[in-house]
Amino acid sequence: MTLTIAALVERFPDFRVVVLIAEGLRLPAGRPAELEAEIARRETACRRDHGGLELSAIPGVAAWRAAYKGFGIKKTSYRSSVERLVKRVTAGDRLPAVNAFVDAYNAVSLRHVLCVGADDLDRIALPVAFRFSEPGDSFLDMGAEAGEDAEDPPKPGEVVLADTRHVLCRRWNWRQDLRSAITPRTRRALVTIQSNGWGDVEAAAADLSALVATHCGGRVAMAVADRDAPAVTIGD
Numbered sequence: 001m002t003l004t005i006a007a008l009v010e011r012f013p014d015f016r017v018v019v020l021i022a023e024g025l026r027l028p029a030g031r032p033a034e035l036e037a038e039i040a041r042r043e044t045a046c047r048r049d050h051g052g053l054e055l056s057a058i059p060g061v062a063a064w065r066a067a068y069k070g071f072g073i074k075k076t077s078y079r080s081s082v083e084r085l086v087k088r089v090t091a092g093d094r095l096p097a098v099n100a101f102v103d104a105y106n107a108v109s110l111r112h113v114l115c116v117g118a119d120d121l122d123r124i125a126l127p128v129a130f131r132f133s134e135p136g137d138s139f140l141d142m143g144a145e146a147g148e149d150a151e152d153p154p155k156p157g158e159v160v161l162a163d164t165r166h167v168l169c170r171r172w173n174w175r176q177d178l179r180s181a182i183t184p185r186t187r188r189a190l191v192t193i194q195s196n197g198w199g200d201v202e203a204a205a206a207d208l209s210a211l212v213a214t215h216c217g218g219r220v221a222m223a224v225a226d227r228d229a230p231a232v233t234i235g236d
Contacts, residue, residue, distance in 0.1 A: 001121070001190065004231040007131035008159065012070060014197035016226040017130070018205040021121065021234045022189045024218035027100050029184070035215045039095055039107045046089045046110050053090075055083060060113025063198040064173075071132070071159050073171065081173045082115045101182050104211040105191060112204040114195055115173035117161070119180035121188035124163040128190065130172070133158040138166040142178040150178060161192065 003019045031039075055061050064080035079087070085106060089095065095106050101118065109116040133154035144150040154160050154170050161169040169176045173194055182189055193204045201224065209220040223232035 001235055002127040002233045005130045005225045006230040009227045009230050013227045016195050016201055018193040018201040018222055018224050019232055020191040020205060020220050020222040022212055022218050022220045025187050026217040027184045031097050031100060031103055032215050042107050042111050043089050050086060051090050059198045063196045067196040071157055078171050078174050080115050082109050082113055085110050099184055100215050104215055105208055108204050108208045112199060114193055114199045114204050116193050117169055117173055117176055118182050118189045118191040119168050120182055120186045121190045123180040125165045128163050130161050133160050139170055140178040141175060142181055143175050
């Protein structure tokens with residue numbers, strides 16, 4: 001499996017991403033009690049560390065706001081995935097309960113204040129690239145409300161994550177495509193943990209690997225893409 005960030009390196013030289021391949025997954029029904037307790041601890045820590053602060057004062061959030069401005073997003077109408085999680089939790093809400101794998105990577109995102117996303121590896125067409133949007137790019141918004149048209153192609157110049165068929169995530173890490181979402185049937189997953197000038201992606205990757213091993217089974221392999229090594233290959 002190959003992933004490249006080569007198209008972004010010149011404009012965003014501080015972009016780093018850990019790419020993880022999780023295989024042999026067995027997702028439990030519901031959220032295990034131990035994972036629930038760990039998530040609650042992280043929510044409490046988030047409120048303690050960031051509650052009462054302006055979101056722009058949190059380094060991990062500020063780094064992604066700056067990155068979004070770099071490709072034309074000047075308002076907070078579109079927030080990075082980690083900003084939305086931090087805002088939700090500091091407002092008193094819980095992290096969403098989706099499935100054990102998604103819940104685990106959201107917990108990692110919250111703790112490390114880094115953007116994390118995942119796709120079902122058996123539902124994407126390799127290779128994968130972080131790049132700028134192209135004419136004809138297709139995207140089905142997994143966050144579309146009932147009755148809304150989920151087809152929502154990216155605007156020109158957006159940073160996207162894409163496979164060879166369609167966009168997997170719009171606005172870098174804003175929202176993911178419905179077609180490759182992680183479900184209880186997922187057995188292999190592609191995960192990206194992303195930083196842009198702030199944050200320890202390796203520590204976050206170790207954290208996620210431990211949570212996945214404990215609560216979702218399977219095994220994890222990883223590699224880091226950055227300006228010095230913009231393309232990485234894991235496995236075959």
